Amino acid sequence: xxxxxxxYKTYLEESELPKNWYxxxxxxxxxxxPLLNPGTHQPMTAEELGGVFCADLVAQExxxxxxxxxxxxxxxxxxxxxxxxxLVRAYYLEKKLGTPAHIYYKFExxxxxxxxxxxxxxxxxxxxxxxxxxxxTTETGAGQWGTALSMACSYFDLDCKVFMVKVxxxxxxxxxxxxxxxxxxxxxxxxxxxxxxxxxxxxHPGTTGSLGCAISEAVxxxxxxxxxxxxxxxxxxxxxxxxxxxGLEAKAALDKLGVKPDVxxxxxxxxxxxxxxxxxxxxxxxxxxxxxxxxxxxPASCPSFTRGVYAYDFCDTxxxxxxxxxxxxGSDFIPSANHAGGLRYHGMSPILxxxxxxxxxxxxxxxxxxxxxxxxxFARVEGTLPAxxxxxxxxxxxxEALKCKETGEEKNILFGLTGTGxxxxxxxxxxxxxxxxxxxxxxxxLAKYRAMLPKM
Amino acid sequence: xxxxxxxYKTYLEESELPKNWYxxxxxxxxxxxPLLNPGTHQPMTAEELGGVFCADLVAQExxxxxxxxxxxxxxxxxxxxxxxxxLVRAYYLEKKLGTPAHIYYKFExxxxxxxxxxxxxxxxxxxxxxxxxxxxTTETGAGQWGTALSMACSYFDLDCKVFMVKVxxxxxxxxxxxxxxxxxxxxxxxxxxxxxxxxxxxxHPGTTGSLGCAISEAVxxxxxxxxxxxxxxxxxxxxxxxxxxxGLEAKAALDKLGVKPDVxxxxxxxxxxxxxxxxxxxxxxxxxxxxxxxxxxxPASCPSFTRGVYAYDFCDTxxxxxxxxxxxxGSDFIPSANHAGGLRYHGMSPILxxxxxxxxxxxxxxxxxxxxxxxxxFARVEGTLPAxxxxxxxxxxxxEALKCKETGEEKNILFGLTGTGxxxxxxxxxxxxxxxxxxxxxxxxLAKYRAMLPKM
Numbered sequence: 001x002x003x004x005x006x007x008y009k010t011y012l013e014e015s016e017l018p019k020n021w022y023x024x025x026x027x028x029x030x031x032x033x034p035l036l037n038p039g040t041h042q043p044m045t046a047e048e049l050g051g052v053f054c055a056d057l058v059a060q061e062x063x064x065x066x067x068x069x070x071x072x073x074x075x076x077x078x079x080x081x082x083x084x085x086x087l088v089r090a091y092y093l094e095k096k097l098g099t100p101a102h103i104y105y106k107f108e109x110x111x112x113x114x115x116x117x118x119x120x121x122x123x124x125x126x127x128x129x130x131x132x133x134x135x136x137t138t139e140t141g142a143g144q145w146g147t148a149l150s151m152a153c154s155y156f157d158l159d160c161k162v163f164m165v166k167v168x169x170x171x172x173x174x175x176x177x178x179x180x181x182x183x184x185x186x187x188x189x190x191x192x193x194x195x196x197x198x199x200x201x202x203x204h205p206g207t208t209g210s211l212g213c214a215i216s217e218a219v220x221x222x223x224x225x226x227x228x229x230x231x232x233x234x235x236x237x238x239x240x241x242x243x244x245x246x247g248l249e250a251k252a253a254l255d256k257l258g259v260k261p262d263v264x265x266x267x268x269x270x271x272x273x274x275x276x277x278x279x280x281x282x283x284x285x286x287x288x289x290x291x292x293x294x295x296x297x298x299p300a301s302c303p304s305f306t307r308g309v310y311a312y313d314f315c316d317t318x319x320x321x322x323x324x325x326x327x328x329x330g331s332d333f334i335p336s337a338n339h340a341g342g343l344r345y346h347g348m349s350p351i352l353x354x355x356x357x358x359x360x361x362x363x364x365x366x367x368x369x370x371x372x373x374x375x376x377x378f379a380r381v382e383g384t385l386p387a388x389x390x391x392x393x394x395x396x397x398x399x400e401a402l403k404c405k406e407t408g409e410e411k412n413i414l415f416g417l418t419g420t421g422x423x424x425x426x427x428x429x430x431x432x433x434x435x436x437x438x439x440x441x442x443x444x445x446l447a448k449y450r451a452m453l454p455k456m
Numbered sequence: 457x458x459x460x461x462x463x464y465k466t467y468l469e470e471s472e473l474p475k476n477w478y479x480x481x482x483x484x485x486x487x488x489x490p491l492l493n494p495g496t497h498q499p500m501t502a503e504e505l506g507g508v509f510c511a512d513l514v515a516q517e518x519x520x521x522x523x524x525x526x527x528x529x530x531x532x533x534x535x536x537x538x539x540x541x542x543l544v545r546a547y548y549l550e551k552k553l554g555t556p557a558h559i560y561y562k563f564e565x566x567x568x569x570x571x572x573x574x575x576x577x578x579x580x581x582x583x584x585x586x587x588x589x590x591x592x593t594t595e596t597g598a599g600q601w602g603t604a605l606s607m608a609c610s611y612f613d614l615d616c617k618v619f620m621v622k623v624x625x626x627x628x629x630x631x632x633x634x635x636x637x638x639x640x641x642x643x644x645x646x647x648x649x650x651x652x653x654x655x656x657x658x659x660h661p662g663t664t665g666s667l668g669c670a671i672s673e674a675v676x677x678x679x680x681x682x683x684x685x686x687x688x689x690x691x692x693x694x695x696x697x698x699x700x701x702x703g704l705e706a707k708a709a710l711d712k713l714g715v716k717p718d719v720x721x722x723x724x725x726x727x728x729x730x731x732x733x734x735x736x737x738x739x740x741x742x743x744x745x746x747x748x749x750x751x752x753x754x755p756a757s758c759p760s761f762t763r764g765v766y767a768y769d770f771c772d773t774x775x776x777x778x779x780x781x782x783x784x785x786g787s788d789f790i791p792s793a794n795h796a797g798g799l800r801y802h803g804m805s806p807i808l809x810x811x812x813x814x815x816x817x818x819x820x821x822x823x824x825x826x827x828x829x830x831x832x833x834f835a836r837v838e839g840t841l842p843a844x845x846x847x848x849x850x851x852x853x854x855x856e857a858l859k860c861k862e863t864g865e866e867k868n869i870l871f872g873l874t875g876t877g878x879x880x881x882x883x884x885x886x887x888x889x890x891x892x893x894x895x896x897x898x899x900x901x902l903a904k905y906r907a908m909l910p911k912m
Contacts, residue, residue: 013463080464092611112839154837173885177888178878181841376637380637383567383607383611384567425630432633432636
């Protein structure tokens with residue numbers, strides 16, 4: 001198919017929606033390291049995990065063998081409310097850059113949560129309902145995951161308790177209000193409603209919270225409340241599994257167009273979007289059927305891949321969660337002010353961590369101001385105002401396209417546009433006012449938190 | 457085609473995008489009344505209008521004859537960035553209501569302006585660029601139009617000066633910031649930057665502004681600045697012409713599905729969305745080829761159709777614009793606090809006014825709290841958080857569907873979901889806190905403003 005005949009937006013038919021999630025672990029020679037019990041340092045059993053997570057999700061979490069896992073029809077039907085999402089050819093961005101590269105992006109922002117998070121939220125709410133639960137608890141940073149889960153819970157008539165990192169709660173009152181529309185309750189974290197919250201507030205009065213701390217509170221409430229379980233929007237194997245619909249759709253659309261991407265780029269916080277986008281491509285790479293460059297983009301202020309270590313670490317501040325082996329900056333690391341709230345997590349998905357450690361993917365880190373420059377450029381030519389998180393991928397895609405301009409290469413670049421920035425206008429304002437920080441942690445700082453990693 | 461086989465979302469192919477706008481005036485027996493010169497009360501000539509508006513747009517404004525007007529390829533290409541928009545079958549809403557009715561909505565919110573406004577903004581910016589202008593001026597209330605025009609101007613590298621109703625400017629700082637991302641300048645209106653603004657501030661110190669007042673300021677700046685023209689996002693014939701893409705796409709999608717709507721519902725402020733949605737259906741009705749019930753929905757607080765009069769009136773507070781014959785509450789009427797900023801205009805599109813006067817469409821008014829109840833219900837089952845404006849149509853569609861439940865009729869209901877409410881969370885908060893006003897103007901109030909209509 002010639003370039004001219006490629007549409008701006010390629011939509012699959014609803015009948016072409018993936019019927020199975022793709023489990024990349026089945027094709028990994030080196031499996032991701034298991035979650036460990038924080039007390040015994042032994043691999044978590046299904047029974048132990050079942051106290052925190054829904055039963056079916058535990059099974060998915062532990063399943064390293066089945067390559068395809070069927071998507072229940074009820075979930076497929078709810079996916080149809082906003083999926084298939086479009087694969088967009090960024091003609092206007094290419095023209096603006098004057099690059100011979102062909103740029104494609106998979107746009108996951110066309111739903112009220114504003115991001116890809118709904119893909120896993122619907123799945124997790126479905127399994128919670130199937131198990132007969134009353135409700136679920138979770139944490140949210142930037143608010144996309146909390147919004148997505150609120151929406152999913154409203155579809156299934158489940159109660160939804162969200163602990164929102166205090167600084168986000170205060171900076172983004174509208175996010176809270178959106179969750180209320182869907183019937184969720186939202187508590188700023190750390191709060192006085194949990195033991196761990198009280199402990200943290202005692203030790204750090206005036207703290208504005210962190211994802212790790214909100215996770216601890218949400219887990220505590222789930223474990224202590226009859227008929228509740230905890231759900232998480234990133235990092236876990238199950239989440240990457242659900243998010244594989246992004247990559248499966250993107251690949252199906254590119255196959256239709258007869259396009260093979262040379263490089264695939266995604267932003268990486270906990271890894272849910274990147275893991276989902278790259279899944280089927282990585283599968284081909286692992287099976288030796290094709291080769292792709294795969295690039296994770298992270299903020300320079302929170303560089304888990306590029307400056308972290310691959311080690312077992314706590315997932316949360318309260319140390320109530322299992323230990324995960326991941327690229328990490330240490331669970332006590334709190335990044336400096338960065339407006340990409342979804343990329344402020346100290347660790348990285350165990351699946352992606354193993355793939356990165358095996359040299360199957362690359363990582364780059366980018367500074368905040370450069371990210372917003374890319375975001376604004378993108379908005380002005382492609383229309384969509386991107387989320388700060390997604391704009392990390394835009395930045396890297398633009399840099400790749402500019403390299404192609406130098407070399408004259410007609411590379412196919414695919415990146416994930418995970419979401420929209422409509423609730424991030426404070427960040428854009430700071431950018432316009434020149435008040436944006438590009439602080440990067442020093443080696444000494446990173447060493448301090450690294451020294452606090454659990455001794456194994 | 458059976459109901460079961462109808463997809464949730466029907467997208468046309470990009471190749472099926474309308475190649476012509478449909479000009480409903482060509483099929484109207486009684487043409488809309490012409491715009492009059494406010495001084496002479498004579499029909500505005502093309503030359504007179506050309507001082508305020510772009511030349512090609514003036515031609516479209518005055519064209520009552522040509523049924524189809526070709527859409528320039530450059531506009532079609534930009535439409536492809538966010539069009540075709542989906543026609544959605546509201547399966548989950550139907551189920552929730554327990555209605556035998558089939559509910560469809562044409563969703564225009566999947567772009568950063570958050571509404572259908574981009575359809576006309578792109579066209580108007582295109583013609584401004586074609587004419588070699590430096591830039592355009594406009595007003596915005598809720599902010600959708602200003603955002604859409606900012607986006608369109610950034611595509612064409614045109615300067616964009618937006619006068620934003622002061623109360624909206626203050627309540628919605630994030631809207632202003634979005635416009636800044638696209639390079640527009642935004643001034644709260646009334647301002648001290650124009651003569652009319654100064655005059656209004658002198659007469660009404662502390663006023664929070666109105667659309668009519670912002671229009672006056674924008675027109676003044678356009679007329680006084682070399683290389684600028686004024687553009688408007690609603691009311692005018694040209695705007696309804698551009699918005700006909702909504703109806704043309706909706707009709708093409710319904711035709712594909714083999715579905716004929718029994719009733720077509722849209723919210724009505726200035727009439728741009730409703731006029732666009734109904735255009736091809738009204739055309740069939742006017743030509744005697746088919747019959748449809750067509751329902752305009754307006755806020756009870758600003759009831760131009762249901763409680764206004766059909767008369768020549770000023771379009772703006774400063775009385776610098778041409779007079780238009782329309783259903784109006786009087787140009788001095790300022791509605792009470794209503795969070796559907798896009799529906800607070802005192803008048804109504806001359807085309808729709810004539811059609812309504814000819815008995816070709818109906819109108820209902822709805823109270824604010826009931827609108828937000830419908831909005832929240834819709835969000836919880838259909839996912840998308842709707843704009844307050846659009847929620848007026850949702851309210852009326854739900855009421856129609858509930859009537860069908862009583863009568864057992866399997867009617868096909870089509871409504872326009874013009875946009876998303878992501879920048880309207882203050883309104884949702886007031887709704888949740890029970891602080892929403894349902895004030896309806898008294899007959900005495902309306903009579904007072906009616907008495908101030910220009911004597912013809």
